[in-house]
Amino acid sequence: MAIPPPPGPDQPPYPSYQGHPQNTPQSHPSPYINPYPTPQTPYAPWPQGYSPYNNPTPVNGVAIASLVLGILCFLPALGLILGIIALAQIRKKGERGKGMAVTGAVLSTVGLALWTLLLATGGLTAAWDGFKDAANDSDSAFSLVKGDCFDAPDGSLEGIAYDVDTVPCSRTHDGEVFASFKLPAGSYPGDDRVTDIADDRCYALEDSYAMDAWAVPDDVDVYYLTPTRQSWRAGDHEVTCVFGSVDANGSLTGSLRKDETTLDPDQLAYLKAAHVLNAAMDTAPDEEYVEDDLPGHRKWAQRVTAALDEQARLLTEHRFAPAHAPSVAALVRDLRNARVEWAKAAQAADADTFYDHYDAGDKLLDVNRTITARKALGLATSPPSYEQGGSGDEGNDGSGGGNGDGDGAGDGDTGIEV
Structure with a gap:
C-alpha cells in the first residue's frame, strides 16, 4: 500500500484529486477523500449578479394612484377602477404593488358607499352649505353674527379696531349685533360713502331686531362696524350694525332682542x-x-x-x-x-x-x-323720551319720533372701522 509522502511546505495537507481524471492514477485509485473541498472561485456567487446596481422589479404606478385616492376619499369611483386595473397589470407584468392596489380598491369602495349615503340623505348638501357659510363669515373682519354681544377695545365704539371679544349678553357689554349686510363688490367706495350707507341701512334694519322700540333704553343708539380701505382689499365688505350706549363710559346689560325668537x-x-x-x-x-x-x-x-x-x-x-x-x-x-x-x-x-x-x-x-x-x-309701557308730537300709536323704528320726523336719539354717524 502506497503511503503518500508527508506534506511539504508547498503542498496541501491532504492530497486532492478534485475530480481531475488525468491526475488520478488509473491503477491505484486513492483511498483518501478530501473532506475540505476546494472552492472553484474565491467569492461566493452573487444571487443576482455581481453588480450592486441591479434594477429591482418596479412598483405599478396605477396601484399607487388607487391607494392615494382611497386614502383621500377623493373620486372614490375612480380609485376603485384604478385598483382593479392595477391588479390586472400586476399579474400580467409581474410588477410589485398588489397590496397597494387592494388597499386602494377597498378604501375607495368604502368612500363610494359614504358618498352615496350622503347624497341620499342630503348630508352632502348640508356640509356644502356649512362650508359656504364659513366662507362667507371669513369675509368679515370680526366673526360676529346677529344676536352676539361683545366688548370693544377700550370700551369705545368709535375709531379703528382690529378685534373684539364676544361675551354673553347676560353680562355687561359694549355692543350687541342686530344686523349685518354686504356692500356691493368693486373698488372701495370711500370712507364717507361707506359711512352713509351704514347709517341708512343700520337704522332701517334696527326695527326688525328690536321690534318694541319702547323697550330700547333712551341712552342706546345705533353704531356700526365698517371695513377700511385696507380690509376691503382683503375681502372684507361687510357692515355690522350694533346697539351701544351713547355714554362713553356706559355699557349694556341683557339683550335688546325683541323679535319672533323672543316674543309670543x-x-x-x-x-x-x-x-x-x-x-x-x-x-x-x-x-x-x-x-x-x-x-x-x-x-x-x-x-x-x-x-x-x-x-x-x-x-x-x-x-x-x-x-x-x-x-x-x-x-x-x-x-x-x-x-x-x-x-x-x-x-x-x-x-x-x-x-x-x-x-x-x-x-x-x-x-x-x-x-x-x-x-x-306684557310689552314696555314707558314711551321713549324722544317721542315728539305724540302722533302714531308707537315710536317708529326706534331712531325717530312717532310723527315721522326721523330725528333720532343720536346722529348715528358713529362706528368702528375694521
Whole structure:
C-alpha cells in the first residue's frame, strides 16, 4: 500500500484529486477523500449578479394612484377602477404593488358607499352649505353674527379696531349685533360713502331686531362696524350694525332682542301691525309746514290713511288671547276713528283744513292711548323720551319720533372701522 509522502511546505495537507481524471492514477485509485473541498472561485456567487446596481422589479404606478385616492376619499369611483386595473397589470407584468392596489380598491369602495349615503340623505348638501357659510363669515373682519354681544377695545365704539371679544349678553357689554349686510363688490367706495350707507341701512334694519322700540333704553343708539380701505382689499365688505350706549363710559346689560325668537304670538302680531303705521308716519314731507308743501302733506295723509286701514285689519284678523282682546279692540276703535280724520286731511283744500283734521287724528293716535293694550300684552309701557308730537300709536323704528320726523336719539354717524 502506497503511503503518500508527508506534506511539504508547498503542498496541501491532504492530497486532492478534485475530480481531475488525468491526475488520478488509473491503477491505484486513492483511498483518501478530501473532506475540505476546494472552492472553484474565491467569492461566493452573487444571487443576482455581481453588480450592486441591479434594477429591482418596479412598483405599478396605477396601484399607487388607487391607494392615494382611497386614502383621500377623493373620486372614490375612480380609485376603485384604478385598483382593479392595477391588479390586472400586476399579474400580467409581474410588477410589485398588489397590496397597494387592494388597499386602494377597498378604501375607495368604502368612500363610494359614504358618498352615496350622503347624497341620499342630503348630508352632502348640508356640509356644502356649512362650508359656504364659513366662507362667507371669513369675509368679515370680526366673526360676529346677529344676536352676539361683545366688548370693544377700550370700551369705545368709535375709531379703528382690529378685534373684539364676544361675551354673553347676560353680562355687561359694549355692543350687541342686530344686523349685518354686504356692500356691493368693486373698488372701495370711500370712507364717507361707506359711512352713509351704514347709517341708512343700520337704522332701517334696527326695527326688525328690536321690534318694541319702547323697550330700547333712551341712552342706546345705533353704531356700526365698517371695513377700511385696507380690509376691503382683503375681502372684507361687510357692515355690522350694533346697539351701544351713547355714554362713553356706559355699557349694556341683557339683550335688546325683541323679535319672533323672543316674543309670543300676541306680542308679535301687535308689533307687526304697529310697524305698518310707523312706516307710513316716517314718510312725512321734508317741508315741516303744511303751507310750504300742501300737496306733499296730502299724499302723506293718504299713506297714513292706508296704513291705519291695514293696521286695523291685522289686529282684527289675529285671534288674541281673552285677556288681551278687550284692550286691543279698544285700540282698533281709536285707529278707525283716526282713519276718518286722516282721510279728510288727505282731501283738504287748504292748509287750515288740513291742520284741523290732522290735529283730530293726532289726538286719537296719542301714544298714551296704547299703554293699556301694551300692559295687557306684557310689552314696555314707558314711551321713549324722544317721542315728539305724540302722533302714531308707537315710536317708529326706534331712531325717530312717532310723527315721522326721523330725528333720532343720536346722529348715528358713529362706528368702528375694521
